[in-house]
Structure formats: C-alpha cells, structure tokens
Amino acid sequence: MWLSIDPRSSVPIYQQIVDAVKERVAKGALASGARLPTIRELAVDLTINPNTIAKAYQELERAGVIEVIRGKGTFVCPPKPAVAAPPQMSALHELMTRLLVEAHHLGVTPEYVLATLQDMIDRWPAKKEEE
Amino acid sequence: MWLSIDPRSSVPIYQQIVDAVKERVAKGALASGARLPTIRELAVDLTINPNTIAKAYQELERAGVIEVIRGKGTFVCPPKPAVAAPPQMSALHELMTRLLVEAHHLGVTPEYVLATLQDMIDRWPAKKEEE
Amino acid sequence: MWLSIDPRSSVPIYQQIVDAVKERVAKGALASGARLPTIRELAVDLTINPNTIAKAYQELERAGVIEVIRGKGTFVCPPKPAVAAPPQMSALHELMTRLLVEAHHLGVTPEYVLATLQDMIDRWPAKKEEE
Amino acid sequence: MWLSIDPRSSVPIYQQIVDAVKERVAKGALASGARLPTIRELAVDLTINPNTIAKAYQELERAGVIEVIRGKGTFVCPPKPAVAAPPQMSALHELMTRLLVEAHHLGVTPEYVLATLQDMIDRWPAKKEEE
DNA sequence: GTGGTCTAGACCACT
DNA sequence: GTGGTCTAGACCACC
The missing domain is CATH 1.10.10.10 (Winged helix-like DNA-binding domain superfamily/Winged helix DNA-binding domain)
Structure with missing residues (x-):
C-alpha cells in the first residue's frame, strides 16, 4: 500500500x-x-x-x-531554489503560532515544543548532504 | 472591537x-x-x-x-497543569510535521524554522513566571 | 441570458x-x-x-x-493595485508575439494590428475616470 | 537543434x-x-x-x-498577399481582446500594452521592405 | 440557501 | 495507456 x-x-x-x-x-x-x-x-x-x-x-x-x-x-518536480515570498512566509508564521497556542492548551511548555521539534529535525529522513 | x-x-x-x-x-x-x-x-x-x-x-x-x-x-477556565508526557501529543506532533513539510516546500531550512520559533517564544506576551 | x-x-x-x-x-x-x-x-x-x-x-x-x-x-473582487510579477509579464509578452505571428499568416500588416488595437482601446467600455 | x-x-x-x-x-x-x-x-x-x-x-x-x-x-509556402479587409479577422479580434483582458487582470494599462507591442514590431526580425 | 466534496461512469485528446 | 473533461446525482458543512 x-x-x-x-x-x-x-x-x-x-x-x-x-x-x-x-x-x-x-x-x-x-x-x-x-x-x-x-x-x-x-x-x-x-x-x-x-x-x-x-x-x-x-x-x-x-x-x-x-x-x-x-x-x-x-x-x-526538482526542488525550487526560490526563496519564499512574503505572503507564503506569513502562512508559516501562522502555523507556528497555532503550534504554540495548541501546546499551551494541552499543558505543554514552549521549551518542550522546541526540544521535540529539534529532535524531529535531527531524525528527519532526508539526508542533508544530498540537498 | x-x-x-x-x-x-x-x-x-x-x-x-x-x-x-x-x-x-x-x-x-x-x-x-x-x-x-x-x-x-x-x-x-x-x-x-x-x-x-x-x-x-x-x-x-x-x-x-x-x-x-x-x-x-x-x-x-483555569490553566491545566503542565504535562511533559505525551497524552494528546499526537495532535502536536502532527502540527510540527506539517510545519516542517510546508517549510521544505517553501524552501525554508529547518534551522530557520527553529530559530524563528525560538524568537517567537521569547517575545510571547504571557509572563513566564506565572505558568 | x-x-x-x-x-x-x-x-x-x-x-x-x-x-x-x-x-x-x-x-x-x-x-x-x-x-x-x-x-x-x-x-x-x-x-x-x-x-x-x-x-x-x-x-x-x-x-x-x-x-x-x-x-x-x-x-x-476589488481590483488589485499589485504590479505584475515577471513570470506573468512573460505570458503577456507571449500573447503579443502570437498576435503578430497570426496576423502575419493572415496577411495582415503589423501597422493594421496596431491601429485596430488602438481603436479597440478607445472603444473599451470601462470608463477611465473610475479606475 | x-x-x-x-x-x-x-x-x-x-x-x-x-x-x-x-x-x-x-x-x-x-x-x-x-x-x-x-x-x-x-x-x-x-x-x-x-x-x-x-x-x-x-x-x-x-x-x-x-x-x-x-x-x-x-x-x-509563399506569403499571402496583404489583406486589409476583415475576412478571418475575427480570430485576430479575439486574440486582441484576450490580450487586453489579461493585461487588465495583471494590472497593466492598455497604453503600456500598446507601447510594448509597438516596440516589438520595431524589433521584428523580418525585413520590412521585403513584404 | 450557499458552495464543497465524493461517486459512478462516460468520452476525448495526446503520446 | 495517460490525464482532462463532463454529466448525473448524492451528501454535507456553513450561514
């Protein structure tokens, strides 16, 4: 599947x-x-x-x-080298805000969110040397 | 308003x-x-x-x-007690994954996401000593 | 209708x-x-x-x-004051090229195309003072 | 190629x-x-x-x-004789309308279109005296 | 009442 | 065989 x-x-x-x-x-x-x-x-x-x-x-x-x-x-498609335009960046910003807001209401501290995200990045499957 | x-x-x-x-x-x-x-x-x-x-x-x-x-x-409502264990963490986990995925397709590095999130936390309006 | x-x-x-x-x-x-x-x-x-x-x-x-x-x-929607981005401008450029190419193969001179377009603009229904 | x-x-x-x-x-x-x-x-x-x-x-x-x-x-094929009358002009007319409509939605003025088209004609590679 | 989504099944253009 | 388009008819979320 x-x-x-x-x-x-x-x-x-x-x-x-x-x-x-x-x-x-x-x-x-x-x-x-x-x-x-x-x-x-x-x-x-x-x-x-x-x-x-x-x-x-x-x-x-x-x-x-x-x-x-x-x-x-x-x-x-091949990855685009394009740098993000302002309107798209605000979408990312919004996602981050939502992340922190949801974390707050789940009783999770920002520090824990940050640490978990760091950990998630470290385990990210894509090999960096190939990008 | x-x-x-x-x-x-x-x-x-x-x-x-x-x-x-x-x-x-x-x-x-x-x-x-x-x-x-x-x-x-x-x-x-x-x-x-x-x-x-x-x-x-x-x-x-x-x-x-x-x-x-x-x-x-x-x-x-009064705030919930801080939790470090992952009871409802799957929702947060999903949000974080989406954040990194969207960042990738916008050509933004994980490091930038992490730094921006850290910055956002530092500027968070709620006073930390009260949580 | x-x-x-x-x-x-x-x-x-x-x-x-x-x-x-x-x-x-x-x-x-x-x-x-x-x-x-x-x-x-x-x-x-x-x-x-x-x-x-x-x-x-x-x-x-x-x-x-x-x-x-x-x-x-x-x-x-209200009209956007946004100035055209490069990729979209090239689309316009392409339309203009196609116009001249088609005109050539129909035996119409570029001068005639230009004059007709000018005439079409003059008769354009949208009132200019409102834009 | x-x-x-x-x-x-x-x-x-x-x-x-x-x-x-x-x-x-x-x-x-x-x-x-x-x-x-x-x-x-x-x-x-x-x-x-x-x-x-x-x-x-x-x-x-x-x-x-x-x-x-x-x-x-x-x-x-040899080129067709120049025509000033509108036999198949409807196709051209349609192209011109599309040109102006697209220009409008890209925030480009008709005057700019006209000027650019004029410029494109001036730079047209075919020698005019031969047509 | 509005648009958004999904299914089932058909036909066509392009390669 | 590929995706693109269209029809018919159904259900749902939102206001």
Missing part, C-alpha cells in the same frame, strides 16, 4: 492525499523525478474514485510539487 | 472565533476567570449570526478553554 | 466561463463587489452541469477575480 | 511545433521556399514520436503555411 487514507476524517480525501505526498517528498521518500502511481492505479489501491485522485494531483501540480507529462505519467 | 473576523476566509467563521479566543487566552490577553462577551453582544459586534457564535462557544467549552455558568455568563 | 457558451468548441466549457467572466470584469460590465449568479442558477441558465460551473468559479477565485462568502454567494 | 520543445508544458507538443514553425516563418528565419526537416529527422532530433510531428505538419499544411511535395519534402 502506497499511503493510508481515512475516509471518516473531516479533512477531504483529496487534501489527505496532497498532504501525504507533500510529506513523502519533503522527507525524501519520493525523490525528485520519481514517478507517482497512475491515477487509476492509486484509485484501485485506495478504493477511491479516480476523480478524487485527479483533483489531488492537480492541486499538487498547481503547488509545484509534481508535474504531468502527457501520456507518460506524473513525476516529482 | 473585540476580535476581527474575515468572512472571505476559507476557514469557517466559527473556527476563526475559536482560534482567536484560544490565542488570546494562550497569550495572556484573556486571563483565567475573565468573562467573555455574551453571544448576543458578540453577534452584534461582529455583525454575525448568533448561531455561529454559539457554535464557537460550544467548541471552546468542549475543548476545556471556557466554561458556561448558567445565568452568570461564560468564563475562561 | 447571462453569457453564451459553445459546447462544441474545443476549449473546455469551464474555461469559456472563466474567460467570459474575466472579460466582463475587465470591461466593467461586472463591477467590483457585484454578485455573480449562483452556481445552480447559472447551471440552469446554461443547461450545464453545476460541477462544471463550480470548477470555473474555483478557477476564478484562484485567479483572484472573484471571492466566495460562505452562504451568501460569490462576488467580484 | 532545430527548435525547442517542452514536454512538460500543458500545450500539446504538436501544437508547440506548429506555433514554433509559424513564428520562425513570420520572423523570416524560415524564408519562403525553405525546406523543412523530414518527419523522421525531426523526430530523432526532438526525441519525439514521429506521429506527433506528422500531426503538426498536417496542421501547418491545412493552415497554408507549408506544402508537401511528394518525394521531395516539405517547403514553406
């Missing part, structure tokens, strides 16, 4: 696929140039309607994560 | 209210025991349907952030 | 809708803040599947031409 | 070939009577399926840009 989907989740299935692919790419499990499964293949694997997969793939293409080559399939 | 809402955002209005209240509480702008505005008051302030406010308050009560005392109003 | 669609055209129906709305906005026929017909309304008007209309509307929202306010409908 | 093709582009490969040939002809890089490469030659050059090249050549022949002489090869 290629990735796991929870059809009962409130987050849309196509969004779950987008997030999962983004995560695998970020972690290096899907290297640049790697071929993704066909829409129909994945639809059969996940027992999900092909249209839903197609929507996820289009979203990923729009995000610049994958690219479609007609008649050949879809592939992971 | 008590808090600002963007009706054009894709995130539901009731969710925006939930997030905003949680953030104010986490930052200490809403201290424990503080009284929140009435549903009707807030509905008038934000020119929003009272049902939407009610839904947000219910969500906040379920999250243990506020409590409703019949006939008196709604108040901010 | 709100706009006309040619189901036999090779250009996708949803794209025809996108182009038509963009054109009406550019010409001032759809002023900033104006309300667009409901997806269902337009679907009935054009005897087209609602999903197709929805796709067109989403595309327009992504392009920053319209915005959706939940439960209320879709509206024309 | 004769012309460059981007297999990742959303515009079909055969269409890219058509556009590229038309552009080279319009700019004078391919003079009237010039011989185009064989389908097989071009297919090898571009590492593209010969069927795709054939489709492009058919399209170009239908457009009156090139002509196939059996056993000899394919050649660029």
Whole structure:
C-alpha cells in the first residue's frame, strides 16, 4: 500500500492525499523525478474514485510539487531554489503560532515544543548532504 | 472591537472565533476567570449570526478553554497543569510535521524554522513566571 | 441570458466561463463587489452541469477575480493595485508575439494590428475616470 | 537543434511545433521556399514520436503555411498577399481582446500594452521592405 | 440557501 | 495507456 487514507476524517480525501505526498517528498521518500502511481492505479489501491485522485494531483501540480507529462505519467518536480515570498512566509508564521497556542492548551511548555521539534529535525529522513 | 473576523476566509467563521479566543487566552490577553462577551453582544459586534457564535462557544467549552455558568455568563477556565508526557501529543506532533513539510516546500531550512520559533517564544506576551 | 457558451468548441466549457467572466470584469460590465449568479442558477441558465460551473468559479477565485462568502454567494473582487510579477509579464509578452505571428499568416500588416488595437482601446467600455 | 520543445508544458507538443514553425516563418528565419526537416529527422532530433510531428505538419499544411511535395519534402509556402479587409479577422479580434483582458487582470494599462507591442514590431526580425 | 466534496461512469485528446 | 473533461446525482458543512 502506497499511503493510508481515512475516509471518516473531516479533512477531504483529496487534501489527505496532497498532504501525504507533500510529506513523502519533503522527507525524501519520493525523490525528485520519481514517478507517482497512475491515477487509476492509486484509485484501485485506495478504493477511491479516480476523480478524487485527479483533483489531488492537480492541486499538487498547481503547488509545484509534481508535474504531468502527457501520456507518460506524473513525476516529482526538482526542488525550487526560490526563496519564499512574503505572503507564503506569513502562512508559516501562522502555523507556528497555532503550534504554540495548541501546546499551551494541552499543558505543554514552549521549551518542550522546541526540544521535540529539534529532535524531529535531527531524525528527519532526508539526508542533508544530498540537498 | 473585540476580535476581527474575515468572512472571505476559507476557514469557517466559527473556527476563526475559536482560534482567536484560544490565542488570546494562550497569550495572556484573556486571563483565567475573565468573562467573555455574551453571544448576543458578540453577534452584534461582529455583525454575525448568533448561531455561529454559539457554535464557537460550544467548541471552546468542549475543548476545556471556557466554561458556561448558567445565568452568570461564560468564563475562561483555569490553566491545566503542565504535562511533559505525551497524552494528546499526537495532535502536536502532527502540527510540527506539517510545519516542517510546508517549510521544505517553501524552501525554508529547518534551522530557520527553529530559530524563528525560538524568537517567537521569547517575545510571547504571557509572563513566564506565572505558568 | 447571462453569457453564451459553445459546447462544441474545443476549449473546455469551464474555461469559456472563466474567460467570459474575466472579460466582463475587465470591461466593467461586472463591477467590483457585484454578485455573480449562483452556481445552480447559472447551471440552469446554461443547461450545464453545476460541477462544471463550480470548477470555473474555483478557477476564478484562484485567479483572484472573484471571492466566495460562505452562504451568501460569490462576488467580484476589488481590483488589485499589485504590479505584475515577471513570470506573468512573460505570458503577456507571449500573447503579443502570437498576435503578430497570426496576423502575419493572415496577411495582415503589423501597422493594421496596431491601429485596430488602438481603436479597440478607445472603444473599451470601462470608463477611465473610475479606475 | 532545430527548435525547442517542452514536454512538460500543458500545450500539446504538436501544437508547440506548429506555433514554433509559424513564428520562425513570420520572423523570416524560415524564408519562403525553405525546406523543412523530414518527419523522421525531426523526430530523432526532438526525441519525439514521429506521429506527433506528422500531426503538426498536417496542421501547418491545412493552415497554408507549408506544402508537401511528394518525394521531395516539405517547403514553406509563399506569403499571402496583404489583406486589409476583415475576412478571418475575427480570430485576430479575439486574440486582441484576450490580450487586453489579461493585461487588465495583471494590472497593466492598455497604453503600456500598446507601447510594448509597438516596440516589438520595431524589433521584428523580418525585413520590412521585403513584404 | 450557499458552495464543497465524493461517486459512478462516460468520452476525448495526446503520446 | 495517460490525464482532462463532463454529466448525473448524492451528501454535507456553513450561514
């Protein structure tokens, strides 16, 4: 099985696929140039309607994560050297704020969050020397 | 005006209210025991349907952030005791993963994320000695 | 009838809708803040599947031409003062090249193209004093 | 290499070939009577399926840009006599409208479009006295 | 009532 | 065989 989907989740299935692919790419499990499964293949694997997969793939293409080559399939894009634009940086900033707010309401100290994040980075699967 | 809402955002209005209240509480702008505005008051302030406010308050009560005392109003709950063990940590873990994944696709290094988060914690409005 | 669609055209129906709305906005026929017909309304008007209309509307929202306010409908966005970024400018440049190339193969001189374009601008419906 | 093709582009490969040939002809890089490469030659050059090249050549022949002489090869047609009347002008008209509409949504003034187009004409590679 | 999501199944363009 | 488009009809979240 290629990735796991929870059809009962409130987050849309196509969004779950987008997030999962983004995560695998970020972690290096899907290297640049790697071929993704066909829409129909994945639809059969996940027992999900092909249209839903197609929507996820289009979203990923729009995000610049994958690219479609007609008649050949879809592939992971090479990483962009582009520096983040201001509007996108604010999205990151917002995620960080949410992280600290949620931590507070779960009774977790900021220090613990910081330490856990550091640990997560250290264990990040992507080998640094290849980036 | 008590808090600002963007009706054009894709995130539901009731969710925006939930997030905003949680953030104010986490930052200490809403201290424990503080009284929140009435549903009707807030509905008038934000020119929003009272049902939407009610839904947000219910969500906040379920999250243990506020409590409703019949006939008196709604108040901010006392803070939970700090926890270092991972009871509900999976939600936090997921947020952290998303943070790093998004950063990767924006061309931002983990080190930068870590430094920015540290900075954000240092500037956090809530006084540390009180937690 | 709100706009006309040619189901036999090779250009996708949803794209025809996108182009038509963009054109009406550019010409001032759809002023900033104006309300667009409901997806269902337009679907009935054009005897087209609602999903197709929805796709067109989403595309327009992504392009920053319209915005959706939940439960209320879709509206024309205020014009953005943003200056064009380089990648988008090259798209314009490409359109101009195509214009001159097509003109050449139709036996039309560049001078005639220029004059016709000037004339088209003079007759442009949007009143200039309002921009 | 004769012309460059981007297999990742959303515009079909055969269409890219058509556009590229038309552009080279319009700019004078391919003079009237010039011989185009064989389908097989071009297919090898571009590492593209010969069927795709054939489709492009058919399209170009239908457009009156090139002509196939059996056993000899394919050649660029002589230019059409200049026309000032609007026989097939509707296509041009449509392109111009799209140009102005896109410019509007990119925040570019019609005056800028006009000036840029004028400049593009001045720099056009084909020698004017020969047309 | 609004748009957003998903399914099922069909047809087409491109390679 | 690949993805892209469209239809028909259903359910849900939000306001």
